[in-house]
Amino acid sequence: MSAERFIGVLSGTSLDALDLALVHINKSGTISQLDALNWKLPESLQQQCHDLCTPGANELVRYGIADRLFAETVAEGVHTLLAKNKLTAADIRAIGSHGQTVRHHPDANPAFTLQLGCPHTISALTGIAVVGQFRQKDIALGGEGAPLAPALHQKIFQVAEEQRIIANIGGIANITYLPASESEPVIGFDTGPGNTLMDYWVQKHLQHDYDANGDWAASGISDQSLLALMQSDPYFQKLPPKSTGREYFTPAWLQQALQQHAEAGATPTAPENIQATLLELTAITLTDAINAIPNPNSVPKRSVYVCGGGAHNQALTERCRTLLPNVSWQTTEAIGVHPDWVEAVLFAWLAWAHVHGVAPDLTKVTGAKRATVLGAYIPAS
Structure with a gap:
């Protein structure tokens, strides 16, 4: 055939x-x-x-x-x-x-x-x-x-030469762990918000569809107390298998976090600083999920390949590289498919x-x- x-x-x-x-x-x-x-x-x-x-x-x-x-x-x-x-x-x-x-x-x-x-x-x-x-x-x-993507990722991206992690950063972010050995299981799950909250926030304040290159987020400073409040959401403590969607991490979810932050006596946060905090939330929850995947011998090498719209967010990918300095970060174009x-x-x-x-x-x-x-x-x- x-x-x-x-x-x-x-x-x-x-x-x-x-x-x-x-x-x-x-x-x-x-x-x-x-x-x-x-x-x-x-x-x-x-x-x-x-x-x-x-x-x-x-x-x-x-x-x-x-x-x-x-x-x-x-x-x-x-x-x-x-x-x-x-x-x-x-x-x-x-x-x-x-x-x-x-x-x-x-x-x-x-x-x-x-x-x-x-x-x-x-x-x-x-x-x-x-x-x-x-x-x-x-x-x-x-x-x-x-997520369903791990089935395809295993088919087209798994190799014996390296451990590969495919990080798909769309509205929601998810990862697929592809071990070098086919005897080990493929792991995949949604890590949390990818672009969805950042897109909403830049649309609300700048009337842009998205934060090009993450430039607006890069102009701000992340608010650590607001970030900690967001990270306390039960989804981030839940163990895989797990999945989520934009109908969970909604504008209402963000507004509730901002309200709780204000009620706790926090100083009002500038819009660009909230954008920086949302970028940090995506970066930390994504890289924390990658760090949690066992890698006892660090052999063969571990590499991350990014796809989805977040692959074009330079500020986000640079922050991920900083959080995981010993891991190679590239887009999936390096292994044959445009992100x-x-x-x-x-x-x-x-x-x-x-x-x-x-x-x-x-x-x-x-x-x-x-x-x-x-x-x-x-x-x-």
Whole structure:
């Protein structure tokens, strides 16, 4: 069987645009990326998604409408990517569409996760089979439903020459530990907020989509008492497997921390200092999580490879290097995949895995009872 083309799509926890990756995958699961596209979400849809991340009125109707609108936007992005590459629907085996998470509650009883982006609508509008709902089966088997990326990281990044840690800094940050020995388990979990709180704060005060290069944060000084208050959140003390989302680390979460800080008698903190504190929170919780991974012999060497939007935040990555001075820090481009496209490639690969009955083993990552084929298949016809 020759290589097949798949498209992977997600918007991630930063919630500003769709990332689409067009890939070739052969019968052994080896991936060759052909092209990628960043497709902006309409501002009205961005706002609808933001609103659905927190409790509000008439949620079911708003969810149903946003579910369809998000799927229509995915279909537009797919058509654009196909036209760009002079391809038709018949050239694509399947689309792997993650959707946009608006609620993720692995600790609820029973646990659940909700994503926008109706796969039936995507299939109807593109004429291509769609694999979606990737997290639900893992949760049904007792897992966290996240992170899923370690399955791909192990497939394409694990080597015998070094211990690798893939640090994905999107709206939420997560890590994957890839031991040099295949006899050791792969470990992966969400460490806490990545860009989500920093994005919110710079949008609120400077009306920028994000803090370019971390320049605004770098202009401030982190507030150590506020940082300590934030770090006291129970999520940071919880042991893996664990996962979280932007619906936990919300603007309301930040405002509550600021209110508690003020009620404790703290001097008001300047906005740029709060931004610096949020950057420090991301850097410390990420590097603390890496430090907690056992490394008794320090052989072979340990390296960190960064992907996601946070890979472009120079102030953040420099701070991480300072906190972990004996560890090499590079982006995933150094090992073959551009940092902006790793997660889109993930969902293309998960669509391939579903179509071919491959069950990624995430038992040591999510806590699921067993390996399972992930996703639900919506045929093109």
